[in-house]
Amino acid sequence: MEQEYSTLYDLITYLEYGTKLHIGVLFLGNHGNRRLSIPFDHTIHSCPVCAELKKNKQGFRRCYRCRNTAIQKAIRTKVSFGGLCINGVYEYISPVVINGEVVCILFIGNILSEQTEKIKHKLSGREALLSTMEPEFGLEQCKRVGKLLEQHIVMTMEQYPDTEDFDPLIDNLKGYIEENLEYKIDLRLLAEMFHYNEKYLGRLFKKKTGTTFCEYITERRMERAKHFLRNGDETVLTISEKCGFNNVTYFNRMFHKYVGKTPCEYRKEFSR
Secondary structure, three states: OOOOOOOOHHHHHHHHOOOOOOEEEEEEEOOOOOOOOHHHHHHHOHHHHHHHOOOOOOHHHHHHHHHHHHHHHHHHHOEEEEEOOOOOOOEEEEEEEEEEEEEEEEEEEEEOOOOHHHHHHHHHOOOHHHOOOEEEOOOOHHHHHHHHHHHHHHHHHHOOOOOOOOOOHHHOOOOHHHHHOOOOOOHHHHHHHHOOOOOHHHHHHHHHOOOOOHHHHHHHHHHHHHHHHOOOOOOOOHHHOOOOOOHHHHHHHHHHHHHHHHHHHHHHHHHO
């Protein structure tokens, strides 16, 4: 059955229509509800240019640090701002604040700014990739789009505070984990970002999901590894690194424990 998303996703789709913008919304803490649900690729950077620049480990780490710096700035200052990312792509970032607390952060990006030649130099000779970026979208336009999104989110959260059987905190945690499987995911830092006590958050996660925080992360990493093994020809070492394992021997051992086969045996099974 196809997943049904909210009117927030409809609004994002309408606002992106006729442009090459990418709009994302990252909900924090226990904020959000089913009426604000959006696909995962609208909580992260999922444009062709970003995907290309994040293909190798170094590029992914650079983007990860840059994005987290922007998130922390938005949470700290509670003020909207626009600027160039570390690769030279323009993005507008706007925190949505309700009762003095940042409930989510809006990202309006994939914009080719006239302020820099950096991204053009990086993608020199690859005009087809550059053409996937939005060349004509300034700060004032970003502000108007951001305001429409903010008004919709605030109105929805005020009208429908009851989350029913939907747990936004757990959903937000899962989204963050999914985006950062390549890196060390620390419950303490996550608790700090989501404004919860570390021990309480760990107990709540197990109660809601039936598994511990660490077990869930390992399971998601195994699922990602299986996907890479089925759908590509990257080495086991590369896949282990992309799934957050710094030691390929440990990765092989864990994969065998969870799947019942070594990574090589699993790949051979799908290459017949």
